[in-house]
Amino acid sequence: xxxxxxxxxxxxxxxxxxxxxxxxxxxxxxxxxxxxxxxxxxxxxxxxxxxxxxxxxxxxxxxxxxxxxxxxxxxxxxxxxxxxxxxxxxxxxxxxxxxxxxxxxxxxxxxxxxxxxxxxxxxxxxxxxxxxxxxxxxxxxxxxxxxxxxxxxxxxxxxxxxxxxxxxxxxxxxxxxxxxxxxxxxxxxxxxxxxxxxxxxxxxxxxxxxxxxxxxxxxxxxxxxxxxxxxxxxxxxxxxxxxxxxxxxxxx
Amino acid sequence: xxxxxxxxxxxxxxxxxxxxxxxxxxxxxxxxxxxxxxxxxxxxxxxxxxxxxxxxxxxxxxxxxxxxxxxxxxxxxxxxxxxxxxxxxxxxxxxxxxxxxxxxxxxxxxxxxxxxxxxxxxxxxxxxxxxxxxxxxxxxxxxxxxxxxxxxxxxxxxxxxxxxxxxxxxxxxxxxxxxxxxxxxxxxxxxxxxxxxxxxxxxxxxxxxxxxxxxxxxxxxxxxxxxxxxxxxxxxxxxxxxxxxxxxxxxxxxxxxxxxxxxxxxxxxxxxxxxxxxxxxxxxxxxxxxxxxxxxxxxxxxxxxxxxxxxxxxxxxxxxxxxxxxxxxxxxxxxxxxxxxxxxxxxxxxxxx
Numbered sequence: 003x004x005x006x007x008x009x010x011x012x013x014x015x016x017x018x019x020x021x022x023x024x025x026x027x028x029x030x031x032x033x034x035x036x037x038x039x040x041x042x043x044x045x046x047x048x049x050x051x052x053x054x055x056x057x058x059x060x061x062x063x064x065x066x067x068x069x070x071x072x073x074x075x076x077x078x079x080x081x082x083x084x085x086x087x088x089x090x091x092x093x094x095x096x097x098x099x100x101x102x103x104x105x106x107x108x109x110x111x112x113x114x115x116x117x118x119x120x121x122x123x124x125x126x127x128x129x130x131x132x133x134x135x136x137x138x139x140x141x142x143x144x145x146x147x148x149x150x151x152x153x154x155x156x157x158x159x160x161x162x163x164x165x166x167x168x169x170x171x172x173x174x175x176x177x178x179x180x181x182x183x184x185x186x187x188x189x190x191x192x193x194x195x196x197x198x199x200x201x202x203x204x205x206x207x208x209x210x211x212x213x214x215x216x217x218x219x220x221x222x223x224x225x226x227x228x229x230x231x232x233x234x235x236x237x238x239x240x241x242x243x244x245x246x247x248x249x250x251x252x253x254x
Numbered sequence: 255x256x257x258x259x260x261x262x263x264x265x266x267x268x269x270x271x272x273x274x275x276x277x278x279x280x281x282x283x284x285x286x287x288x289x290x291x292x293x294x295x296x297x298x299x300x301x302x303x304x305x306x307x308x309x310x311x312x313x314x315x316x317x318x319x320x321x322x323x324x325x326x327x328x329x330x331x332x333x334x335x336x337x338x339x340x341x342x343x344x345x346x347x348x349x350x351x352x353x354x355x356x357x358x359x360x361x362x363x364x365x366x367x368x369x370x371x372x373x374x375x376x377x378x379x380x381x382x383x384x385x386x387x388x389x390x391x392x393x394x395x396x397x398x399x400x401x402x403x404x405x406x407x408x409x410x411x412x413x414x415x416x417x418x419x420x421x422x423x424x425x426x427x428x429x430x431x432x433x434x435x436x437x438x439x440x441x442x443x444x445x446x447x448x449x450x451x452x453x454x455x456x457x458x459x460x461x462x463x464x465x466x467x468x469x470x471x472x473x474x475x476x477x478x479x480x481x482x483x484x485x486x487x488x489x490x491x492x493x494x495x496x497x498x499x500x501x502x503x504x505x506x507x508x509x510x511x512x513x514x515x516x517x518x519x520x521x522x523x524x525x526x527x528x529x530x531x532x533x534x535x536x537x538x539x540x541x542x543x544x545x546x547x548x549x550x551x552x553x554x555x556x557x558x559x560x561x562x563x564x565x566x567x568x569x570x571x572x573x574x575x576x577x578x579x580x581x582x583x584x585x586x587x588x589x590x591x592x593x594x595x596x597x598x599x600x601x602x603x604x605x606x607x
Contacts, residue, residue, distance in 0.1 A: 008489060015492075019337065032331035040338040047341060051485050058478075089486060092493030092577060099333045099496060106317075108327040114320035115507075122548055186544035189331035190506055191537045193548055 003089040009056045011096055016048030018103035028103065030245045031110040033188045110246045111192050113170040113207035116181045121230075122193035124148045130155065138162035138214050142249040143182050143195040147230040156223045163232070165197065166212045166240060166252040169205045178204035180213055180232070182249045195249055202234035210242045212252045321507060329496075329503035332570065335538055336386045336495055343387030344491060347394035348484035352476045356399040367401045371449030374404035375442055378411030385413035385539050385565050386495060389574045390487050402456065407449030410591065413539040413565035414441035423561065426543035432606050433558065437543075440562045440602040444595045451590060462580030494577035498570025502536035505569070509534070518551035528556045529596050532564035533572075539565035555603035562599040567592050 003011075022028035023041035033041070102108070124144060130153045133139050141149070141163050149158040170179040179196040200218050205211060215234040221227030243250065316322060363370040381388060392409035396402050413419065415438050427433040517527040528549065537545050542564040546557040567588045576584035 003489070008485065011489065012485070015337075019334075022334065029334065031327065032334045037335065037338070041334065044338040044341050047345075051481070051488075054481055055485060089489045090493065090577075092497065093489040095493040095496040096489065099330055099337075102326065102330055103334075106314075108323045108330060111324060111327055112320075114324050187538050187540055188335035190328050190335075190502065190535065191542075191545045 003091065003093050005055065005059050008089055008093075009052050009059070011093065011100070012048050012052030012055060014100040014104065015096060016045045016050075016052060018100040019045030019048065022103045022107070027244050028107050030247070031107065031189070034185075035245060111183050111189055112168060113181065115192055116168075116170045116179070116183055116194040116196065119192075119194050121196045122184070124151060127152055130157065133157045133161060138164040140164050140251045142251055143167055143180065143197050143230075144249050146197055146232075147195065150217060150223065150228050150230050151226050152224065154224045158217055159223050160216060162214060162216055162235070164212060164214045164252050165232075166210070166243075166250070167195075167197070168242075168246075169207055169209045169211060170194075170196065171204055171207055172198065176200060177231075178202075180211070182247075184247055184249050189247075192247075196230070198229060198231040199234050199237075200231060202237045205237070205239070210240050212238050212240050214238075325503050325507045328506045329499045332499035332502055332536060332538075333496055336499070336570070337492070339538075340386040340390075340491055340495055341488060343390045344487040345484055346381075346387070347390035347487055348480045350391070350394040351397060351483050352480035354398065359395065359398055359400045363400065363404060367403055367453055368450070370401055370404040371407045371453065372442075372446045374400070375407040375411040375445040375449065378408050378413075378415050378445065379417065381408075381412040381416060385568075385571055386491075386574065388412040389571070389578050390491055393487075393578050396461075401453075402458070402461070403449040403453040406452050406587070407445045410448055410566045411441055411445035414445075414562065419539050419543070419565070422540050423543040426547040433554065436558050436599075436602050436606040437561050439606075440558060440595070440599045441565070443598045443602065444562060444566065444591065447594050447598065448587075448591055451594070452587075460580065460583045460586060462583070490577060491574055494573040495570055498536060498568075498573035501569040501573070502534065505534040518549075521553055521555070524552050524556040525559045525596065525600060528552055528560040529563045529592065532560045533568050533592065535564075536568040536570045537564060554607040555600060558603040558607065559596055559599040563592060563595045566595055 019041050022032075023038050023045065029038060029041055124147050127148050130149065132155075133149075139161055143165055146158070146163060146165060165180060167180040167182045170181040172178050177198050177200045180199050181197075182195045183192050184195065185192045198218070199213055199215070201215075202213070213232060213234050214236045215232040217223070218229065218231035218233045220229045220231065240252075317326065364373055378388075381391065388409050391412075392405045395405040395408065420434055420438060423434045423437055424431065518524055528546075532542065535545070542561055546560045549557055549560070552560075572584050572588050575587065579587075
């Protein structure tokens, strides 16, 4: 790989990272919010590297001693040397993420991934605070699932609740899944939380909705035999949240 | 801009625009002379652009399918997540190469290689971050005269036993401190055993010759050496990172997690299966504890194996090692590490969990 191309690659990679983390929210489709400062720093570093490379390349030969060495010492591959002026062809692959971040970023993971994965296991919780008196109660999908399957006081039974997520079509005839995808490091370790919605027509996959309804009876409430399911009363389309990979409370 | 460049190079054969674009690397390699006269080929260039329009359209339609979108998201996520750590690692490696005299390491590490191996393994605590950072650092350590066995022990232990990863493990397994201890001990044991194995069985001929950095040359500026080494290592390792990320994304999308349940019944099969899963998924070492915690159907020993194998061997690491140390090395080393890591986690997990 020629040096001008190395400069292009470094600058494009730097710009791609900055574009995804500093100028837009693109990086939230791939990694955690907490990675942002590191991505910005990496982007700046890559830009600096690219500019430094371009600058040292542009300098007319003879202006300082190093450029003479550049042609003599650095191009020279000796027996145990490591030629720094050429970069193996594999580096071409770095153009893919750089250009993809800049011009052709894929969307956040959605219904396709959720439909193919078993739902995330809910962590065990012994004690539940009483549900607030407001109606409908805003809950996250995880909270709803653990209330239904673990709360021995069965507070959730008969209460009207409200949750937000995206639509994942179900294989069976009846109902669909209200879904959230969450991850701990990057989208490669994505897991899904699902609540089955009954009594409402399914919207197209990946539509973000807020659903209000009551628990769909089945099994024994407060044990793992109870299904995480909801009889929907209203289903309302909402805007996709900026950070789609959190199991957050509905906003309204 | 480089697109037009490629076209010009391949324009000798004007049949299709798509073909030319595919043949980029080889065309680029022979690009020496004709690159400068590209304006002469402008009618061909125009033709190539006209043909590549429909080709790009078909390609982008294919890329919009849900499976391809998920694949692109996962591949890009692995790359974006690892890039800062790779930069950190290559910067450290460049700095070690340009600024740290070789005598520092000979003074810090015990002179006898047999003792240097466990010391280097424990020293892995100081490099916080993902496994991508440790490959270039280990490479530059070898370049600075550290015995390869000790450098490999460091390479294996650093991503698994640093404080960030151990804290994540403690958070992922609340109320099970023995899991953190088992992970620490099993990872250290694997790193030490692999170092000793290299000492007695390893051959330097498996390492590719370019692995040895020249270090600081008296007549060159240190800062410049640092910058050039950093840049070279980053571009080189970055390419392999992308390759590994694409392989990991392929498995991530092609193998649904529901397949896992089929293997969770048998204790021995489940250990082997989760070890294989750790290699294929290439989850970063800071997150693999959470993934392991979510695999509730499996025995604790199998989950421990997942966390011990993952930071030491996975698709993107194999790609990175093949690029840095050579393919002959990567194949042998990764295979041996997998076996040793499974044995260590079975032994230590069997006692502690």
